[in-house]
Amino acid sequence: MRLFTASLAAALLSTSAFPALAKEGDDAASDGVLYSSDTELIGLYEEYSKWQMHESGQGEEPLETAIPSVAPEANLRRAADAQVFLGRLDAIDGQALSQTERVNAAVLRSVLTEQIQNARFREWEMPFDSDTNFWSYLAPTSGFRTVEDYDEYIALMRDLPRYFAEHTANARTGLARGFSVPKVTLSGRDASLEAYIGDDIEANPFWTAFEQMPAHFTEAEQTRLQNEGRHTIMRSVRPAFTDLLSFLRDEYIPNSRTTLAAEAMPEGPAYYAQQIRQYTTLDLTADQIHLIGLDEVARIEAAMREIMAEVGFDGTIAQFNEKLRTDPEFIAKTPDELMGVSAYVAKRVDGAIGDYFGFLPRHRFSIRPVAPDIAPFYTAGRGGYEYCQMNTYDLPSRPLYNIPALTLHECAPGHSFQAAFQREQGGEDTPEFRRRIYFSGMGEGWGLYTEFLGEEMGIYRTPYEKFGRLSYEMWRAARLVIDTGIHSKDWTRDLAITYLADRTALSRHEVGTEIDRYISWPGQALAYKLGEMQIRLLRTKAETELGDDFDIRKFHDIILALGSVPLPVLEQRIEDFIADGGQGLAGVSYD
Incomplete structure (x- = not known):
């Protein structure tokens, strides 16, 4: 192909x-x-x-x-x-x-x-966007292990007013010079702060850690920490969030820019060129990326039509997408049903993963729902070392035929597997400065590549799940067209929404949140497809040049063991992999 x-x-x-x-x-x-x-x-x-x-x-x-x-x-x-x-x-x-x-x-x-x-x-003058902000992940979701940890946590809470004030001052400066998040993407985003300003201290997310204190703490320690925690939430946390909420509602959102394009800012x-280089690690122009996107969209549309013919649908891709997004057959009735589909996909991956990787990490991840305070505006899922997340908000907007591809990408062999592999394979040999680095081009490229790999692993069992996989690939290909269209070609939000909705089976809700993400976060959306294309191209080259000596397990191991690197570094590593005859990792058996 x-x-x-x-x-x-x-x-x-x-x-x-x-x-x-x-x-x-x-x-x-x-x-x-x-x-x-x-x-x-x-x-x-x-x-x-x-x-x-x-x-x-x-x-x-x-x-x-x-x-x-x-x-x-x-x-x-x-x-x-x-x-x-x-x-x-x-x-x-x-x-x-x-x-x-x-x-x-x-x-x-x-x-x-x-x-x-x-x-x-001066990127710090736009310290949040429609997807990501500086206030949502400060409150822990569980307790701490030591008294010293709690004391440090209380000190952090006491410092929030100063920290928020600095971010507010930065955002105000950006607002004054036209360097702000576009207004159209901010509607309702301020609601994520409301949970932090209520009168009920024990309903505040910052109180969670004090509800889950270790049993070995003495009664005196627990009492002191809870009293200090309650006082600090009242005197520091609530005022900090209250002031921030007022700033967003009264000053920032009303005065944020009405333009969309990154190129319209100072x-x-x-x-925008710098954002492209930062997120893709490639030296490509917006025009080049736009053309790559158009080419990929056309290729994927042809594959979609093959599946539509297989299920006997006579109509356009847009009409088929609309049928899928409104069919109750594909909608989970409860959050647990959606989570169960994801968990079953992950277990089926476990049954096949040894055929595609030589090194298998010992660490196990969990699957959790996205936190409710951010779920309405959050993406469909996100992966991480401890757990991957599935968004269970508004179930009609989360069709089940998309869940296999999403689980592959976010959980295994995507981001959660990737994080565990790199931590265990690199270990102490990885320099300290590289252990927390994430290059989106390689990281998100790997995630999208694993969706494609799911075809070979036999994860997609129905034409609809396969169409969901293509829809997700189309989602990332369309980003190349949409991101560059918005930020360098004067596209409107409505045009971007129509372009994405007509070509993918994403729900209308998800289409809207995704477009707002691309508008407010220039360049980031380009990393996925460009990274995946490069990995697939390098694989094709290695398969062609190595012939019978090519082992898919060794190829995958070599990629993940490299850690997070710019894409040109990955390319050079695969060139060396080919030159040395396709050798895998030392100490790993490929028998």
Whole structure:
């Protein structure tokens, strides 16, 4: 099946920004001798890691505040420090690095460049969007293990008024210069703060931790902590959220910009180009991406028509999508029914996963519903190390034929599996500064690739589930057209909604929340499809060149063991995989 045109494939596969990696046999680990620049680089990123820890408040020397400052002077100082680190990295001879350290150098360069570029455009002046914000994940969902943990938590709560005030001041500055979230995407988003301002302290999400205190705490400790917690929620948490809610409702939302495009903001074209590079890690223009999207949309539409013919539907793709999204056969009657479908998909993946991966992580994840305070505006699901999430809000908007693809992407062998694999395979050998880095192009590209992999694994059992998979792929392909259309080609919100709704079986509710996400978060939506296309292209190349020596388990293991890296680094690693005859991971049996 044609993935994309040769010219667009050439645009995707370009590693000019990164020097070629050394051969596997030349790596420091193979001969016990460090390359001449390795020690210098290791010293640099270890120093950078300590700097990171200090700036996040986790270093040996405590910060003056419980939560790191987000004031402009603090952000500018961090950017200046990043520029110094980048200058030192530039002075290291990249050709005198081992394979492992060339990867680390490439990752460090990308991270530092992103910090510097974010400061150039003062991204902190738009500290939230329609999907993500700074206030929703501060309250823990369970208790802590030690008294010291609770004391630190209480200190964090006491610091919220200062922290929120800094974000508010930043947002007010952005608002004044036209650097704001578009107004059309903010309707109802302020409702997520209401749970934090009620009179009932024990109904406040910040109280949850005090309801789940360890049994080994003494009665005196529990009483003290609960009294301090109750007082701090009353005196610090509620006022901070109340002030923030007033700011959003009375000042920010009424005065936010009425334009949609990132290119309509100050330095807009340069800003959007930077967002594209940041999220895709590729050197592509908006026009190139738009054409890639159109090409992919046409390819997927042809595959959709094949399934429509299989089930005997005589009509357009838009009409078939409308039939699916309104058919009660595909709607869960309870949240548990939807969660059960997802859980069963995950268990069926367990039965096939050994045929596709040589290394299987020991860690087990759970599946949880999205928290109710954010679910109305949240995406369909999200993956993570401890658990993946399924959105059970408004069940008619979550058709069951989409759940297999969503579970593959968010849970296994997508993000939850990916996180466990990389943590266990990398372990202590992964430099500290890389353990919390996430490149969307590779990470989200992997998630979408696993939806495609579900076809080979036999996860999709009906034509409708297969159509759901294609609909999800179309969702990501359409993003290439929509994101660039909105931010560089003057698309309206209605045009974007119609384009997505006509081509996918997503519910009307989900179409609306997704379009608002793309409007308010320029560039991020581009990472998924471009990353997946590159992984599939690299797989095709490896299969072709290795022939009978190609082992899908080794190919997948090599990708995930690399960790989160820019896409050009992944490409170079697969070139080396091909050159060494398709070798898998050391210490893993592929018999």
